[in-house]
Amino acid sequence: MIQPELQRPRGTRDILPPESWRVEKFREIVFAMATRYGFEPMETPIFERSPVFLRVGEATDIVQHERYRFTDAGGDDLTLRPEGTAAVARAYIENGLSMAPQPVRLFYWGPMFRRENPQAERYRQHTQFGVELYGSPGPPADAEVIALATAAVEAVGLRGPVVRVNSIGCDVCRPAYRDALVHYYRGRQAELCADCHARLDKNPLRLLDCKVDVAIRAQAPDLAEFWCDACRAHYQAVEALVVGAGRDIRRDPHLVRGLDYYTRTVFEVGHPQLGTGVALFGGGRYDGLTGGMGAPAVPAVGFGMGVERMLSAVREHFPVPSVARVYVAHLPGFETTAWRLAEDLRQAGFCAESDLLNRSLKAQLKDAGRRARFALLVGGREWDNGLVVARDLTTGTQETVPRDQVAVYLAGNGMK
Numbered sequence: 001m002i003q004p005e006l007q008r009p010r011g012t013r014d015i016l017p018p019e020s021w022r023v024e025k026f027r028e029i030v031f032a033m034a035t036r037y038g039f040e041p042m043e044t045p046i047f048e049r050s051p052v053f054l055r056v057g058e059a060t061d062i063v064q065h066e067r068y069r070f071t072d073a074g075g076d077d078l079t080l081r082p083e084g085t086a087a088v089a090r091a092y093i094e095n096g097l098s099m100a101p102q103p104v105r106l107f108y109w110g111p112m113f114r115r116e117n118p119q120a121e122r123y124r125q126h127t128q129f130g131v132e133l134y135g136s137p138g139p140p141a142d143a144e145v146i147a148l149a150t151a152a153v154e155a156v157g158l159r160g161p162v163v164r165v166n167s168i169g170c171d172v173c174r175p176a177y178r179d180a181l182v183h184y185y186r187g188r189q190a191e192l193c194a195d196c197h198a199r200l201d202k203n204p205l206r207l208l209d210c211k212v213d214v215a216i217r218a219q220a221p222d223l224a225e226f227w228c229d230a231c232r233a234h235y236q237a238v239e240a241l242v243v244g245a246g247r248d249i250r251r252d253p254h255l256v257r258g259l260d261y262y263t264r265t266v267f268e269v270g271h272p273q274l275g276t277g278v279a280l281f282g283g284g285r286y287d288g289l290t291g292g293m294g295a296p297a298v299p300a301v302g303f304g305m306g307v308e309r310m311l312s313a314v315r316e317h318f319p320v321p322s323v324a325r326v327y328v329a330h331l332p333g334f335e336t337t338a339w340r341l342a343e344d345l346r347q348a349g350f351c352a353e354s355d356l357l358n359r360s361l362k363a364q365l366k367d368a369g370r371r372a373r374f375a376l377l378v379g380g381r382e383w384d385n386g387l388v389v390a391r392d393l394t395t396g397t398q399e400t401v402p403r404d405q406v407a408v409y410l411a412g413n414g415m416k
């Protein structure tokens with residue numbers, strides 16, 4: 001038993017085999033899909049100077065209650081990143097990517113930190129696969145990012161995701177909507193939950209996100225009636241492109257997002273297995289973020305996908321990838337010989353292992369049955385005659401192979 005003060009912090013997880021293999025496979029699939037769409041990998045530090053993340057919105061949960069913010073020994077005010085978009089925007093500006101040919105398509109994978117109340121599928125450290133497309137203001141960019149998100153979700157085995165999409169308008173049309181929304185909710189103030197009272201003053205659009213006051217929300221004014229011509233045309237073009245490409249999306253007039261940098265398109269995908277309000281991925285357009293960081297405004301759109309949530313939704317369809325492993329078992333006295341053969345095989349590019357506990361041959365073969373596809377038997381008369389017994393653990397058949405032909409034999413049996 002681990003001592004209580006050494007236990008891992010609440011809301012965090014250890015990822016062990018075989019789950020860790022699923023994560024690796026998941027990463028491989030989504031990276032391949034992002035590459036298919038022209039995106040390239042990037043990384044940012046897991047901590048940034050704190051003001052970077054203020055740009056996601058001072059009134060958001062992430063900034064208000066959930067930040068892992070600390071001052072280091074040198075007095076720097078730092079924050080563990082709660083999300084990737086602001087960090088990528090900082091990197092885009094700092095590395096002069098606006099001077100590179102546009103659009104710039106980037107993807108990333110890594111841990112995010114939010115001090116949320118731990119509950120099912122809500123962690124204090126979670127992993128996101130995210131993509132950001134910079135430099136294109138037009139609907140095809142939004143459509144491309146939505147199509148990639150859907151393709152990635154399908155590639156990992158989640159069938160028929162329906163993406164909920166909305167447009168939250170722009171600086172031209174959103175203020176009038178916000179006023180209408182506040183006016184409507186003020187009229188029903190007595191019925192509102194405590195959170196909505198606070199939202200009314202600080203972040204009225206988030207009123208639509210309330211999981212409690214749903215009956216009030218049902219009659220709230222619809223953003224679509226307030227869209228300016230440009231926002232309407234943009235939304236319709238995105239919808240037409242995505243639907244035309246055979247992907248399912250549905251407009252959700254109540255969809256707003258928990259971060260403040262979005263303009264126009266926002267989208268999210270949930271899953272019946274996960275509760276309401278628990279999204280598999282979410283994203284949208286954020287044309288003002290780099291401008292808010294003191295650089296020229298560059299149009300951008302992206303999404304973040306929750307890796308833990310995705311894996312939990314597809315677990316049954318997502319088998320543990322198997323490693324074509326060779327197990328070099330040995331008769332008594334041949335432990336180092338077996339180790340050496342395993343090492344030769346590893347140097348030749350095979351996945352190979354030998355017993356390191358000097359166990360009986362029976363125990364070794366039991367282990368091999370669990371972990372490997374081929375067992376090689378080292379020792380005895382065969383070894384003296386320059387031979388190794390090779391047993392196919394899937395079929396149970398075995399053959400003797402000349403020692404110097406083992407690698408060729410294994411390669412011929414699909415082990416490399």
Ligand code: HAM
Binds near residue numbers: 122125130279306
């Ligand atoms: P977000 O909706 O806050 O967006 O997070 C993206 C995804 O990360 C969520 O849909 C969810 O799957 C996962 N996620 C978030 N918080 C947790 C948590 N506490 N535990 C487990 N999973 C979680 C963003 O972060 C934006 N940066 C996305 C984006 C990229 N927008 C534009 N580009």
